[in-house]
Amino acid sequence: MSSTELDEESSSDRVKEAGEIISIAQSYDNVPFIVCGNFCESMSGKAAAKMQEWFTAANSLQESTQKTEQHVYAMKDKKIAPLTVEKVKFSSSGDALLVTMQVTQ
Secondary structure, eight states, rough: OOOOOOOOOHHHHHHHHHHHHHHHHHHHSSSSSSEEEOSSSSSSSHHHHHHHHTEGGGGGGGGGSSSSSSSEEETTTSSSEEEEEEEEETTTTTTEEEEEEEEOO
């Protein structure tokens, strides 16, 4: 599992950073890989689209979580898949995503 925060000002930088995340995840070929964090854009953004080439987005499971800048991804075809996602109040400063993953051996 890893966490990240992408560039909040530049969409092109976020896409590059998403490419770097994908490259790192590919180096762990046989390991279920989860990435979460602040992607500084909704699921309709360009970095999110790049991530979805290699990852399954938990945010896509529920319409109310697709607009949040917090994202959770599981590497496709790696014996791990998001089952549920829920937005919860984390603190007075913001929300968080609670995700249930299915792991198979």
